[in-house]
Amino acid sequence: MPNLSKLLAAALLSLGLAASASANPKLEKTEIRYQGWAGQVTWLELAEDLGYLAPLKAKWVGNTTSGPQDIQTVVTGDVDIGGAFNGAVVKLLAKKAPIKAVLGYYGADENTYSGYYVREDSPIKSARDLIGKKIAVNTLGAHHEFMVREYLARNKVTDAEAKQVTLVATPPVTGEQVLRQGQVEVTTLGGVLRDKALERGGIRALFTDRDLYGDFTAGTLVLHTKFIEQNPNTSRHLVSALARSIEWARTTPPTEVRARFVKIIDARKRAESADTIQYWKSTGVAGKGGVIKDSELQIWIDWLVKDGLLKPGQVKPTDLYTNAFNPYFVSNGDKLAANK
Template identity: 55%
Template structure:
């Protein structure tokens, strides 16, 4: 598998926060020792942010392990926090905004405060498919790239209206209400192009956890921009032949 384009990330409008009750005694990284932190899954974005936050505030690996990340379905995180089943809850997007509107909670930190703008996830494609269907791959990736840049340059209300239109047109009985809370895809690089730094963040975290050996994985071996033909000079409906960066060794 090879990553071909970033499709979501973190910025001042699209972020996840680690929230506590307003009267919680938790005010610092050290206060998280022995506390339960609810998040959507383990071994991924939220757990990495938690570890990085604790590391940056000087906690030892032994103390970091005493903070207890737990899997809590996102739709139940606010309720679990308010009922004190967990002491910290990770909230993002519509769930974050609704919880903040209700009140009674405050952020301990957010991933945006921690790391600023960064692309956090990519589409990955089977290498065999890329080899056998390069034109299809290029059409797919470049289309996503154009959508990212269109959304970045277009008024928010218009982007939301287009998303609602698309959902209604495909007729899958999907609700459109959450789309009204959309603010940003959070993709940091132009057209979703991938750079080493996006993967190095996770490589370094996995190495510190002992999941991989230091130097075992090279960031540039994990992705390619070969199929991303977007150019700033492109019009929204005009194909591009922009020069791209190929995956190492491909």
Template identity: 60%
Template sequence: MRVGRFRHAVAATTLLLATAACGTSQAGSVQKELRYQGSVGAVTFPELAEELGYLGDIKLKWVGNTTSGPQDIQSAATGQTDFGGAFNGAIVKLRAARAPIKAVIGYYGADEKSFSGYYVPEDSPIRTARDLIGKKIGVNTLGAHHEAVIKEYLTRAGLTPAEIERVQLVVVPPVNTEQALRQGQLDVGTLGGILKDKALERGGLRPLFTDTGLFGPFTAGSVVFREAFIADNPEIVRTFVTGFAKAVHWAQTRPREEVVAKFEQIINRRGRNEDPSTVRYWKSSGIAGPGGVIAAKEFQTWIDWLERSGDIRPGQVKADDVFTNAFNPYAGRSAS
């Protein structure tokens, strides 16, 4: 992300936060209903936790579906929802914009079963990072997971900042990425999950690189609350994170078939006019830490990257200020 675009986002976010502070404060209240955004055709871990009875007397209130991680955490930061989740680098950037948010648990990641790849047609002349100069790469959104992974790939390959600027990132809905790639509208397409699996089944594509190839298994995104909400409702947050963590652990340790069956059951019950078949392609949570425990390196990696790129000042954001494992019962079982 260019520095100018980032500064514009900072200004807009600061204004939104100021507006939210005037009208959405919940100081002194105890809240048992938590507003959130879901995802079409997918089950979030809070939804799984509620279905498994892990949230106690906390009720979830679905207010719609998110369009992206950055949008989801901005909704939480401005009080439109009570919690939201995004790529850890996006959380760092929002924190740098002085958003009073804190990550409390990891919710997605990449491993050998669940990862994102950056694919080209089999006959493409693109073989190395340097071949990407002047080319178009399709991503689902800017300023999030895929942009960070791509920029890291290019940096590790020795491209200069000026050369990296010449690699064009094009926002394409994930469902359209494969078609745009095959029709030559993109030189590289970002594919993950069911869309990746279906595209590879059809053949004719090869990976240029993958996120796990760069970083190994890692938790990539976390769920955040506003710090004021945590201060006013610590036991609600503790109950929520505990239930969330138990749901993550359940998915990490149960047979895949059992997890998929539960996801299908939840989607069929909630009545949002969705196709439950997509969850049949679920392979793993991708979350590295047991029960979603956050490791400091899962933020520090992106803090370092954002400092190198000039998006944040050195020392502007510290990992320990961005996240906490204090509410996660699995924290003692993993280094953080």
């Protein structure tokens, strides 16, 4: 009888292991190369800290300078995953870059957004008042530039008039300073930089990106198409881990999220400050688990058509992204076929 028990136990264990192996197919990669941001925590770093990324390991190769730079390194193969504003992603994809958007990772909501600020005594009250003025943005061709262009267009400022609005590439940390010193008439502020500037007073918002689009996901993470083709199991596991980390941050009290972020920053020992984390309020991601919507890319396709960089109908949103690896897309009951 004891021998029979052992045989049964062995059989059950074997079945359990087989089921586990089937549920968790072998991953083709052991690590994921990525770029970080000083004083911030990426979803990849959070996923690793929460245990969602295992058995994959995150390999930091340095910090990025901007979203466009980050996704360009995916194209060149220097990193495995990168993210940028959707306008920059669409622009690169429209040039037939071998990348695919797989997850929304930042955006705007009532707590997280970018605003365009003027001094309290500024005569600027409307879009037309921006003609002939200078606006500080973090980089050209990305989120902040497109929001300015959209604001001008919605307020009937012609293309010829819009060309008289000068965008000045300015590091975000000096955005408040250049406004107060009169080097620009408008500056772009978000997150901790916005909150600190508002605490000091003397400035007011002209408009915000949330005024234009409401709650929306503004940027996506991308993978190289070759990476997806050669590493299908890894791609699914990676995106699932990232989606779970986003959803954890969306549903966990901000105080707990901030504490986790500080722990991660302190542990990685990169000679940086975690002070700005105290101002973190929300993910800004509109879709559950970062699920991507057609409309989040169609906005920028329309802009490229308007600029003459794309022909009408040349590119469809579903050509540019996939939700196939996102577990929240499946759980929502959506169909995968359209995005495969």
